[in-house]
Each structure stands twice: as structure tokens, then as C-alpha cells.
Amino acid sequence: MPAVKARAELSEAKDQGYYSIGKAAELSGITPKMIRHYESLQLIPKAARTAGDYRVYSAADIHTLRFIRRARGHGFSMEEIGTLLGLWRNQRRASEQVKRLATKHITDLDHKIAELQSMRAALAELAEHCHGDSRPDCPILSDLAGLPPAE
Amino acid sequence: MPAVKARAELSEAKDQGYYSIGKAAELSGITPKMIRHYESLQLIPKAARTAGDYRVYSAADIHTLRFIRRARGHGFSMEEIGTLLGLWRNQRRASEQVKRLATKHITDLDHKIAELQSMRAALAELAEHCHGDSRPDCPILSDLAGLPPAE
DNA sequence: CCTTGACCTTGCCACCGTGGCAAGGTTCAT
DNA sequence: ATGAACCTTGCCACGGTGGCAAGGTCAAGG
Numbered sequence: 001m002p003a004v005k006a007r008a009e010l011s012e013a014k015d016q017g018y019y020s021i022g023k024a025a026e027l028s029g030i031t032p033k034m035i036r037h038y039e040s041l042q043l044i045p046k047a048a049r050t051a052g053d054y055r056v057y058s059a060a061d062i063h064t065l066r067f068i069r070r071a072r073g074h075g076f077s078m079e080e081i082g083t084l085l086g087l088w089r090n091q092r093r094a095s096e097q098v099k100r101l102a103t104k105h106i107t108d109l110d111h112k113i114a115e116l117q118s119m120r121a122a123l124a125e126l127a128e129h130c131h132g133d134s135r136p137d138c139p140i141l142s143d144l145a146g147l148p149p150a151e
Numbered sequence: 152m153p154a155v156k157a158r159a160e161l162s163e164a165k166d167q168g169y170y171s172i173g174k175a176a177e178l179s180g181i182t183p184k185m186i187r188h189y190e191s192l193q194l195i196p197k198a199a200r201t202a203g204d205y206r207v208y209s210a211a212d213i214h215t216l217r218f219i220r221r222a223r224g225h226g227f228s229m230e231e232i233g234t235l236l237g238l239w240r241n242q243r244r245a246s247e248q249v250k251r252l253a254t255k256h257i258t259d260l261d262h263k264i265a266e267l268q269s270m271r272a273a274l275a276e277l278a279e280h281c282h283g284d285s286r287p288d289c290p291i292l293s294d295l296a297g298l299p300p301a302e
Numbered sequence: 303c304c305t306t307g308a309c310c311t312t313g314c315c316a317c318c319g320t321g322g323c324a325a326g327g328t329t330c331a332t
Numbered sequence: 333a334t335g336a337a338c339c340t341t342g343c344c345a346c347g348g349t350g351g352c353a354a355g356g357t358c359a360a361g362g
Contacts, residue, residue: 022338032339033321052328054339063296070295075270078318088292098291099283102274109271113264119226120260123253132250140249141239144221145214173309183310184350203357205310229347 017059021047024057028065038068043082076105168210172198175208179216189219194233227256 021032030038035055038044044064047055057065067088071081083101087093126140142148172183181189187206189195195215198206208216218239222232234252238244277291293299 020338031320034319036341037319050328052339054328066297067295070297072319073270074274074295075267084292084295088296091287093287093289094285095281095287095289096283096285098289099278099281102278102281102291106271106274106278109267109274113267113271116226116260116264116267119224120257120264123225123257123260127250127253127257130246130250130253132247134245134247136242136244136246138244138246138249140253141235144218144225144235145239146217146221171309182349185348187312188348201357203310205357223348 018048018056019058019062021055021057024062024065027062029069030065035065038065038078041078041082043068043078043085074105075109080105169199169207170209170213172206172208175213175216178213180220181216186216189216189229192229192233194219194229194236225256226260231256 019027021035024030025032025035028035035044039046039055044061047057047061050056064085067085068081071084076084080101084098087098087101123140126143129139131137170178172186175181176183176186179186186195190197190206195212198208198212201207215236218236219232222235227235231252235249238249238252274291277294280290282288
């Protein structure tokens with residue numbers, strides 16, 4: 001008897017406020033591919049399935065996916081997002097835990113920013129002294145070669 | 152007849168100023184693993200081999216490896232480094248080409264820096280308003296959930 | 303001569319986050 | 333009933349790096 005209702009199950013699901021993975025992707029801004037990936041990482045619970053084995057998502061699931069998308073936007077790693085989701089779902093969390101995670105992430109970002117900035121500064125300095133014309137002499141290459149800027 | 156000289160070939164090579172991959176790694180600051188990887192990417196030419204199939208490196212090879220290490224330190228991608236190596240080896244290059252590559256890379260760095268900085272600013276703002284105590288209310292989670300900072 | 307240990311060889315798997323493609327199944331509208 | 337649009341799983345790729353395993357080579361010392 002599952003076969004009987006199978007044919008219409010997806011549209012039934014739609015009627016009841018459930019979404020296919022494509023629709024969930026559209027609503028959350030996460031590709032179907034990544035939604036499946038997050039499921040495999042156990043970031044999100046296994047989606048319910050129709051008789052035809054299609055995943056279906058509730059409005060609450062979409063909400064979770066949006067949460068993930070925003071967290072990615074802040075640069076959190078998948079692992080951190082897993083923790084954040086746990087805290088979000090736990091009504092008895094302490095805001096201290098969230099803040100600690102965020103603060104740690106901010107210092108990570110600071111390190112990355114500082115690293116990129118020092119690369120940028122070094123390169124800008126070199127590029128500034130490069131003629132940038134048809135001559136071969138170039139302080140950038142000299143630097144990479146480990147020579148004094150022999151310009 | 153290769154078998155005759157095989158036994159001593161590595162030490163012979165050493166006498167002639169050639170280095171094993173481990174020594175090259177030590178001198179260049181690049182792990183043996185990555186040296187092999189760069190070879191497979193054709194970033195560096197295939198190393199010569201002893202009769203025992205050990206790779207051997209000349210002082211010039213070490214120089215190239217150092218070049219790569221410095222370029223990585225400036226954040227250039229492998230592909231960009233390939234181009235830089237080509238320019239370095241080409242006596243008739245125009246410094247303009249090098250400068251263009253570097254300038255492009257600087258703007259890439261600027262984009263990344265700006266992205267990280269905006270993440271950092273947003274998070275810092277949220278974290279600042281988080282009590283960070285035992286209470287569950289947290290503007291960081293509210294933000295991720297897409298809610299107004301309901302604090 | 304033979305052993306020992308340090309080094310080398312190749313090859314495969316992992317990370318992270320994402321994208322692509324292929325081969326097949328389902329659903330829906332015409 | 334057919335075709336288009338969607339879904340399913342599974343594998344491969346990127347970049348750049350690390351790890352591990354199973355085997356070969358080399359130098360030194362008993």
C-alpha cells in the first residue's frame with residue numbers, strides 16, 4: 001500500500017509546507033549539493049524522505065540552513081558551526097560559551113588579516129620600485145631570488 | 152656495468168656538490184614531500200637520479216626551491232609561481248609583466264583582507280553586545296538565526 | 303660480510319569547502 | 333505516454349599540505 005500514495009507524496013508534502021531539496025536550496029541560499037554534504041557531516045539531521053526517496057525539508061530546516069549560511073558568511077568553520085548549532089538548539093546554553101567561540105574566531109581572523117597585510121605591504125613595497133616597463137630588471141624577482149634589490 | 156658504480160653514486164654526487172632530497176629540503180625550507188609535489192606539477196624540472204633512483208639536486212635547484220618558498224611566503228598561488236619562475240628564467244622578460252602579476256596579486260590580497268575585515272567587524276560588534284555570562288540570551292546567535300538582536 | 307638505522311622510493315588517503323559530471327530514478331504537465 | 337525538470341548516489345577535481353605503508357638504498361660499524 002505505500003505504492004498507492006507514493007505517486008502523490010511529494011505534492012502532498014508541498015501542501016503540508018514541506019520543501020524539496022531544490023526549493024530548500026533556493027530558500028536558504030545553499031546549493032542542494034552542500035545541503036547533502038552538511039547532512040553527511042551530521043551538521044543537520046537526516047532529512048525525511050518521500051516514498052520516492054526524495055528529501056523533504058520543513059520551514060524549521062530552512063531556518064537551520066540559513067543559520068549555517070550566515071555562520072559561513074562570518075567565516076566560521078564547519079566544526080565551529082556544529083558547535084554553534086548545538087548552542088543555538090540548547091535553551092540552557094550560557095552566552096559565555098558563544099562569546100568565547102566568537103572571540104576565539106575573531107582572533108583567528110586577526111591573525112589571518114595580519115598575515116595578509118604583511119604580505120601585501122612587502123609586495124607593494126617591491127612593486128613600487130619596479131619600473132614596470134620593457135626592461136628585465138625587477139626588484140620583485142630579485143627579492144624572490146633572495147638577492148639584494150640590485151636595482 | 153652501471154651496477155659497479157651504483158653503490159657509490161650518491162656519495163660521489165655529494166662530492167660533486169649535489170644534494171639528496173632531504174638535504175635539499177633542509178637547505179630550502181621545503182619538505183621532501185612538497186619538492187616531489189612541485190616536480191609532479193612541473194614547477195621544477197624532473198630531478199636527476201642516481202643509479203639507486205634517488206633524486207639529486209644542484210645548488211641551482213636549491214636556489215629555485217628557495218625562490219618558490221619566498222613566493223609562497225608572499226601568498227602567490229602555485230600557478231602564479233609557475234609564471235614567476237618562467238619570467239625569472241627568461242632574461243628577456245619585461246619587468247612590466249612581473250609588475251602586472253604582482254599588482255594583480257596585491258588586489259587579490261586586498262579583496263581577501265577586506266572580506267576578513269568585514270567579517271571581523273560584524274562579529275566584534277555582535278560580541279560586544281553579548282553578556283558573556285551564564286544567561287542564554289546572545290545577540291550572536293540571534294544574528295545567525297536571522298532575528299533582530301532581541302537583547 | 304652482515305646488520306642496523308637513516309634515508310629514499312612510490313602510492314594512497316585525509317583535510318576543507320565546493321563544484322562538476324554521470325547514470326539512473328521520480329514526478330509532473332502536457 | 334512522453335519529455336522536461338527534478339531528484340538520487342557516487343566518483344573526481346581543485347590547492348596545498350600532511351600522514352602512513354611497504355619497499356629499496358646507502359653508509360657505518362661489529
